[in-house]
Amino acid sequence: MSELSVNHLLGIKYITEADIQLIFETADHFKEVINRPIKKVPSLRDITIANLFFENSTRTKLSFELAEKRLSADVINFASSSSSVTKGETLIDTVNNILSMKVDIVVMRHPNPGAGVFLSKHVDASIINAGDGAHEHPTQALLDTYSIREKLGDVAGKKVVIVGDILHSRVALSNIFALQKLGATVKVCGPKTLIPKYIEKLNVEIETNLRKALEWCDVANMLRVQNERMDISYFPTTREYTQQFGLNKAILDSLNKEIVVMHPGPINRGVEITSDVADSKQSIILEQVQNGVAIRMAVIYLLASKIKHHED
Amino acid sequence: MLPKYNSELPMSQKVLLNATEIHIALNRLACQLIEKHDDFSKTVLIGIQPRGVFLAERLKTLLETEYKIKNIKLGYLDITFFRDDFRRSDKPLEANKTQINFIVEDKNIVFIDDVLFTGRSIRSALTAVQSFGRPLEIELLTLIDRRFSRHLPIQPDYRGRQVDAINGEKVKVCWKENDGEDAVYLVKS
Numbered sequence: 001m002s003e004l005s006v007n008h009l010l011g012i013k014y015i016t017e018a019d020i021q022l023i024f025e026t027a028d029h030f031k032e033v034i035n036r037p038i039k040k041v042p043s044l045r046d047i048t049i050a051n052l053f054f055e056n057s058t059r060t061k062l063s064f065e066l067a068e069k070r071l072s073a074d075v076i077n078f079a080s081s082s083s084s085v086t087k088g089e090t091l092i093d094t095v096n097n098i099l100s101m102k103v104d105i106v107v108m109r110h111p112n113p114g115a116g117v118f119l120s121k122h123v124d125a126s127i128i129n130a131g132d133g134a135h136e137h138p139t140q141a142l143l144d145t146y147s148i149r150e151k152l153g154d155v156a157g158k159k160v161v162i163v164g165d166i167l168h169s170r171v172a173l174s175n176i177f178a179l180q181k182l183g184a185t186v187k188v189c190g191p192k193t194l195i196p197k198y199i200e201k202l203n204v205e206i207e208t209n210l211r212k213a214l215e216w217c218d219v220a221n222m223l224r225v226q227n228e229r230m231d232i233s234y235f236p237t238t239r240e241y242t243q244q245f246g247l248n249k250a251i252l253d254s255l256n257k258e259i260v261v262m263h264p265g266p267i268n269r270g271v272e273i274t275s276d277v278a279d280s281k282q283s284i285i286l287e288q289v290q291n292g293v294a295i296r297m298a299v300i301y302l303l304a305s306k307i308k309h310h311e312d
Numbered sequence: 313m314l315p316k317y318n319s320e321l322p323m324s325q326k327v328l329l330n331a332t333e334i335h336i337a338l339n340r341l342a343c344q345l346i347e348k349h350d351d352f353s354k355t356v357l358i359g360i361q362p363r364g365v366f367l368a369e370r371l372k373t374l375l376e377t378e379y380k381i382k383n384i385k386l387g388y389l390d391i392t393f394f395r396d397d398f399r400r401s402d403k404p405l406e407a408n409k410t411q412i413n414f415i416v417e418d419k420n421i422v423f424i425d426d427v428l429f430t431g432r433s434i435r436s437a438l439t440a441v442q443s444f445g446r447p448l449e450i451e452l453l454t455l456i457d458r459r460f461s462r463h464l465p466i467q468p469d470y471r472g473r474q475v476d477a478i479n480g481e482k483v484k485v486c487w488k489e490n491d492g493e494d495a496v497y498l499v500k501s
Contacts, residue, residue, distance in 0.1 A: 036444060046399075
């Protein structure tokens, strides 16, 4: 059955491997579409999508907006900094007000984990989670695994290490779920203070030595140190972090194999990854961005196809 | 003795075209294409996914082997994202591959599909192909033209056989490479 098992995309945890494969196959078609001279299809011309960003974002917001426009949906944008949220309105009220203007799909980023799940239980629209606190960021994990599939042919059987600030990262959690559902093995690597306590419960091994982790893996996904989420010091200095966990050309060249380097962005050049590595041919950072649009088109298209048409 | 009732009997179906008749029709269609398009230097063939692709490939092979026309350009166009029944049908729409590796700008395009019924697929294809440029002219070739069933003012330029079928009936086109035989059936439900 070529239909998603869910009506919302709240996290990778809630979808099946078949869902992920269906999203990938659909994204293949959309990748062809966005490389045409005219990069637009009219499928969603009677769908309205609200992008609600209660937290800053550049790439995810642009990527979603572009995906929506390439599908011919009508788009409204909302940023919490310039809205009535600052006047004390609740989340449900804000969203219901927007939905009363006949909105079909809500794309939401929110600083609180579980905001998407909460909303999906209280409002009548399809919800896409674009990042909820340190919980999940499903479309990022989908585009990351899609990029691995594109580069290496398959995700199953591959060894992936996620390096950096695992504690504050929604990308890490969604990636772990997606990679495992697709049959890859996952390790995390970083300072002990930035690795969550019970992560082994997810069948993830911890490696605190970057070199060992790189020697083991096929793919290294480098995460950003999220200074804005850190209320205390998790490591002595940025310089020390870079020396222990920063990826540079010297360590990459000293490996006896060529690994794929990924980064979900935004990059702190010179901190978790040096410029020459980020721009090297082993890096697929820009492919990730391009695939992001195709993946988000696929997710929106598949969710929209579950909203039945009503003659009002 | 009366034959036993067999619930596994296929729905009643009538042969509209057998393998020989299809072979003759294909040859005629190929000749008609040559009459209009000469050496195909300004013409491209586009098979409509999914079922038009078999007919398009047959015609290309026929033109190349029997009529010695070289370098015929053939592409496949998927119309899923351009259909007007998205979210209106119970079955989810499944996409197929689009593959057009040539320029359609200022070319004569021949759309190729197996059955022309309501005309809605062709309407979608007309929109879809615009994403690849502005062709000079677009024509339509179908093996079966179901008369009196059109929802839109679309007619074929080349047709294999015209058929009168009532709405409950279905025209089924079988190809050797996909279905094991060359035949066209009228299936009564």
